[in-house]
Amino acid sequence: MHLLFVSSLVPVANPSSGFGIANRAVLDGLVALGHRVSVVGYIEPGQTPAQEGPTHLLGEVELTNARVGAVTKLGWLLTALMKRTSLSSAKMLKVSAERIETLLAELQPFDGIILNSVQLPAAFASVFQKYPTIYVAHNVEAEAALANAERAGGRIERALFFREARYLEQYERQLTQAASHIWTFAEGDRFGFGYLMSDKASVLPLVTQWEAPAPLPAPRPQYDIGLIGTWSWKPNRIGLDWFLSRVVPQLAPDVTIAIAGQLAGTPAVSHPGVTFLGRVPDAHAFAASCGVIPLIAKSGSGVQLKTIEAFELGLATVATRQSLRGIDVIPSNCSIADQDAEFARLLTERVADLRAGESLRVSGALFHHAQKSRLLETLQEGLASLGREASQAKPPATGQPAAKERFAVHEGGKAR
Numbered sequence: 001m002h003l004l005f006v007s008s009l010v011p012v013a014n015p016s017s018g019f020g021i022a023n024r025a026v027l028d029g030l031v032a033l034g035h036r037v038s039v040v041g042y043i044e045p046g047q048t049p050a051q052e053g054p055t056h057l058l059g060e061v062e063l064t065n066a067r068v069g070a071v072t073k074l075g076w077l078l079t080a081l082m083k084r085t086s087l088s089s090a091k092m093l094k095v096s097a098e099r100i101e102t103l104l105a106e107l108q109p110f111d112g113i114i115l116n117s118v119q120l121p122a123a124f125a126s127v128f129q130k131y132p133t134i135y136v137a138h139n140v141e142a143e144a145a146l147a148n149a150e151r152a153g154g155r156i157e158r159a160l161f162f163r164e165a166r167y168l169e170q171y172e173r174q175l176t177q178a179a180s181h182i183w184t185f186a187e188g189d190r191f192g193f194g195y196l197m198s199d200k201a202s203v204l205p206l207v208t209q210w211e212a213p214a215p216l217p218a219p220r221p222q223y224d225i226g227l228i229g230t231w232s233w234k235p236n237r238i239g240l241d242w243f244l245s246r247v248v249p250q251l252a253p254d255v256t257i258a259i260a261g262q263l264a265g266t267p268a269v270s271h272p273g274v275t276f277l278g279r280v281p282d283a284h285a286f287a288a289s290c291g292v293i294p295l296i297a298k299s300g301s302g303v304q305l306k307t308i309e310a311f312e313l314g315l316a317t318v319a320t321r322q323s324l325r326g327i328d329v330i331p332s333n334c335s336i337a338d339q340d341a342e343f344a345r346l347l348t349e350r351v352a353d354l355r356a357g358e359s360l361r362v363s364g365a366l367f368h369h370a371q372k373s374r375l376l377e378t379l380q381e382g383l384a385s386l387g388r389e390a391s392q393a394k395p396p397a398t399g400q401p402a403a404k405e406r407f408a409v410h411e412g413g414k415a416r
């Protein structure tokens with residue numbers, strides 16, 4: 001099959017975010033199954049596309065709020081208000097619908113489009129939904145926006161998140177109803193778009209890299225406890241704030257805790273063992289320097305890529321149940337707790353075991369192999385649904401007026 005992979009951010013050679021890692025896993029899986037994949041989307045500054053094959057860039061864009069200034073954020077907001085669209089889709093409107101139409105015409109013939117997450121597919125839904133599609137739901141984005149609204153610190157921020165949730169709910173409904181199949185990354189998300197949609201949805205197990213990662217060196221830990229993440233993403237920050245405010249105060253003063261990853265404002269922490277490292281050059285080297293990895297998700301949907309990465313590397317972990325969504329088999333060196341006192345107790349026990357000379361790491365190779373095998377099987381099942389729809393559909397002829405779309409979020413560059 002010839003497939004179009006349409007994404008706000010294209011898969012890149014060295015992904016660092018959870019979104020980027022998931023993109024790369026899906027692309028690698030499609031290619032491993034023998035399909036020809038043409039990629040369409042934006043790229044972040046300084047990144048390199050993952051594949052040497054056909055990648056059609058719409059331009060460079062920085063989407064992370066923590067990395068842009070107030071003027072850029074205000075521009076996104078004004079675009080969203082003027083176009084009556086979500087903030088996430090407003091970021092995609094640096095190109096016109098006509099350019100997308102022309103690009104798709106040039107790429108024909110193709111068998112279908114993989115619509116990766118909501119941002120770019122919603123911005124140009126009237127274009128993409130003329131063709132057979134599969135929708136990839138990294139999260140139930142409307143639910144995540146509602147959760148952010150409920151936790152917002154001020155009335156303006158709360159109102160903006162509620163506004164985002166209303167648009168996202170509309171767009172996700174349109175994209176899932178029009179799709180021949182839906183891929184999610186967690187079992188709970190199969191039902192996030194309604195029970196009628198769950199029958200055509202399946203869960204993609206993920207790997208953080210296509211080949212199994214090499215076992216980490218096991219030096220004496222530099223830090224007792226280590227966390228790394230994209231803390232600018234609201235659900236991640238909620239988990240970090242819970243960990244720092246509720247768990248860390250219950251740990252002994254001599255416990256060392258390293259926190260890697262970009263932070264928009266360093267939290268005030270009284271524990272003497274906490275160190276904020278910012279972005280680190282090598283995430284695996286950082287993980288190797290830590291004795292225990294807390295997995296601290298308290299909100300959000302979709303799978304936690306940091307959880308999968310820790311399991312692939314065989315690292316000792318203490319995890320909330322929210323951190324384990326989308327994962328069926330839990331390694332023996334993962335302890336589970338949701339209450340802050342129990343979480344702190346388990347961390348204290350693991351640190352004591354390490355200081356006593358006990359090795360807490362296990363092999364992650366079997367976990368990685370099982371995940372990859374199930375990923376390929378699930379991709380194949382979804383593509384079979386796409387193939388059946390593609391065989392019945394006739395794409396609009398180049399240069400001819402298109403039939404009226406079943407759903408249209410944007411028409412002529414303006415929302416309606």
